[in-house]
Amino acid sequence: MALDAAERIVAADGYPGLSARKVAAAIDYTVGTLYLVFANLNDLVLQVNGRTLDALFERMAAVASPTGAPRGKLLALADAYIAYAKNETPRWNMLFEYVAEHGNGLPDWYLAKLSKVFGLAEEALRPLADRRTALEIQQAARVLWASVHGICMLKIRQRMDLAGGQSTEEMARMLIDNFLLGFGVAKPASSKDRKTG
Amino acid sequence: MALDAAERIVAADGYPGLSARKVAAAIDYTVGTLYLVFANLNDLVLQVNGRTLDALFERMAAVASPTGAPRGKLLALADAYIAYAKNETPRWNMLFEYVAEHGNGLPDWYLAKLSKVFGLAEEALRPLADRRTALEIQQAARVLWASVHGICMLKIRQRMDLAGGQSTEEMARMLIDNFLLGFGVAKPASSKDRKTG
DNA sequence: ACTCCTTAATAAACAGTGTTCAATTGATGC
DNA sequence: GCATCAATTGAACACTGTTTATTAAGGAGT
Numbered sequence: 001m002a003l004d005a006a007e008r009i010v011a012a013d014g015y016p017g018l019s020a021r022k023v024a025a026a027i028d029y030t031v032g033t034l035y036l037v038f039a040n041l042n043d044l045v046l047q048v049n050g051r052t053l054d055a056l057f058e059r060m061a062a063v064a065s066p067t068g069a070p071r072g073k074l075l076a077l078a079d080a081y082i083a084y085a086k087n088e089t090p091r092w093n094m095l096f097e098y099v100a101e102h103g104n105g106l107p108d109w110y111l112a113k114l115s116k117v118f119g120l121a122e123e124a125l126r127p128l129a130d131r132r133t134a135l136e137i138q139q140a141a142r143v144l145w146a147s148v149h150g151i152c153m154l155k156i157r158q159r160m161d162l163a164g165g166q167s168t169e170e171m172a173r174m175l176i177d178n179f180l181l182g183f184g185v186a187k188p189a190s191s192k193d194r195k196t197g
Numbered sequence: 198m199a200l201d202a203a204e205r206i207v208a209a210d211g212y213p214g215l216s217a218r219k220v221a222a223a224i225d226y227t228v229g230t231l232y233l234v235f236a237n238l239n240d241l242v243l244q245v246n247g248r249t250l251d252a253l254f255e256r257m258a259a260v261a262s263p264t265g266a267p268r269g270k271l272l273a274l275a276d277a278y279i280a281y282a283k284n285e286t287p288r289w290n291m292l293f294e295y296v297a298e299h300g301n302g303l304p305d306w307y308l309a310k311l312s313k314v315f316g317l318a319e320e321a322l323r324p325l326a327d328r329r330t331a332l333e334i335q336q337a338a339r340v341l342w343a344s345v346h347g348i349c350m351l352k353i354r355q356r357m358d359l360a361g362g363q364s365t366e367e368m369a370r371m372l373i374d375n376f377l378l379g380f381g382v383a384k385p386a387s388s389k390d391r392k393t394g
Numbered sequence: 395a396c397t398c399c400t401t402a403a404t405a406a407a408c409a410g411t412g413t414t415c416a417a418t419t420g421a422t423g424c
Numbered sequence: 425g426c427a428t429c430a431a432t433t434g435a436a437c438a439c440t441g442t443t444t445a446t447t448a449a450g451g452a453g454t
Contacts, residue, residue: 016296020441030404031442041441096354097294099213135362140375143348143368150347151340157293165332171340178337179372181379217412227433229414238412 002027002037006048007091014090015097018045045098046110052091053113059084060120071180073124078148078172085152086168093157121145131184140183147179148172199224199234203245204288211287212294215242242295243307249288250310256281257317268377270321275345275369282349283365290354318342328381337380344376345369 005026009018020041024031038044063076085092106114122141129137155168166174202223206215217238221228235241260273282289303311319338326334352365363371 014296019439021439032405032444033403035442036402093296096350099211099290099354139363139368139371142363143371146348146351146368147344147372148347150345150350151343153293153347153350154343157296166336166339171336171343174336174340175344175376178377178379179375182375182377183379216410218410228412229434230432232413233431 002034002044003048003051006044007051010048010090010094011088015045015094020044042098045094046107048091049095049098050110050113052088052095053110053117055088056081056084056092057113057117057120060117064120064124068124070124070127070185071176074121074144074176074180075173077120077124078176079169081148082152082168082172085156089156096153118142118145128184140179144176144179147175151175199231199241200245200248203241204248207245207287207291208285212242212291217241239295242291243304245288246292246295247307247310249285249292250307250314252285253278253281253289254310254314254317257314261317261321265321267321267324267382268373271318271341271373271377272370274317274321275373276366278345279349279365279369282353286353293350315339315342325380325382337376341373341376344372348372 002023006018006023009022009026018041020031020034023044024034034044038047060077060080063080064073065076118141121144122138125132125137125141125144132140151171152168155171199220203215203220206219206223215238217228217231220241221231231241235244257274257277260277261270262273315338318341319335322334322338322341329337348368349365352368
């Protein structure tokens with residue numbers, strides 16, 4: 001499949017190294033043939049991104065035990081997200097290098113995959129339903145997730161040593177701990193109860 | 198100057214619409230001449246980005262009154278950041294679409310500009326120096342700033358309606374309020390003391 | 395066996411990209 | 425007038441995404 005080849009190329013040479021001719025050559029076809037299957041290269045990229053979201057969801061769902069305290073679950077989710085971003089950096093980067101066409105945004109099936117990933121954070125916060133409204137929980141989950149993403153982004157994309165010596169995981173932990181404290185979740189007595197990878 | 202022309206092109210056509218020949222034509226020169234001034238197009242982009250960081254710093258510094266409570270200052274900074282991202286979206290986007298060359302990261306002068314922006318958040322948190330160590334404040338500032346950036350990113354880049362009906366400003370506010378609460382800053386009595394638009 | 399039709403795939407072309415470099419210009423000093 | 429030197433050019437190279445007329449292949453119907 002063309003998508004497999006595209007993933008290999010991106011993993012090896014990054015998003016800028018991806019070209020229609022390279023993908024076509026990798027599957028022993030001509031560029032023209034590629035355009036019979038995909039509307040354009042953006043379309044191909046979007047489909048690869050869809051697969052990336054699926055992979056991301058699976059990795060994160062694997063570490064989110066169905067039961068458990070919000071804090072532990074969120075930290076596990078964040079670590080899984082960060083691990084994926086670190087291990088599959090080019091693919092992860094491509095998720096955000098893709099820019100939607102002018103006018104019409106992302107297709108529905110893609111948005112569905114996105115919100116499936118977001119849903120994991122939401123689910124982790126659900127035990128707070130007795131203290132917070134459903135809307136508040138949904139909003140908090142998305143704020144938290146966007147924030148974890150932002151931390152990941154700045155660390156990996158700009159690879160900056162501006163983080164004050166903190167690792168990505170430590171920054172995510174600081175964020176989640178303080179946010180949850182403010183949101184009404186008490187911090188466990190010992191703050192050293194979890195290794196940060 | 199070539200940088201002025203490049204900024205105009207990016208503002209009009211976005212980062213993908215920027216090309217060496219367009220910049221050269223806009224200043225009535227040839228591409229060859231451009232390459233006597235800039236090592237390559239990435240170099241030009243980096244310098245434009247440097248200017249963008251300067252502009253961003255000025256806008257943010259303008260709303261950060263020298264004295265004031267951390268919460269109010271941070272909210273003002275976040276609003277200024279979001280406003281800039283919304284008003285100058287293509288330029289702001291380019292800040293993060295630029296990818297550093299393989300191997301060597303960003304140059305020192307660029308990192309200095311970046312940390313100058315981060316410094317504003319740090320400064321806003323400085324009144325907490327009696328309760329927190331300098332390192333904790335530095336780390337918190339960077340965590341917060343990366344998070345605000347992440348919120349901005351997801352809203353603007355993927356323009357998603359996945360935010361649960363919240364505006365970017367509301368999300369930033371939710372983040373800052375809860376984080377600060379956890380970090381040891383009491384929330385003012387009324388939560389409607391500041392308009393968000 | 396011989397058409398007819400559909401489908402798959404191609405090669406070639408077009409306009410654009412970043413980047414380089416031999417050749418040309420213009421002005422300066424002598 | 426002539427030589428020198430820096431600034432500037434235009435053309436070239438190897439790419440890019442995308443389109444399209446043309447070819448090849450395989451059945452279906454007679």
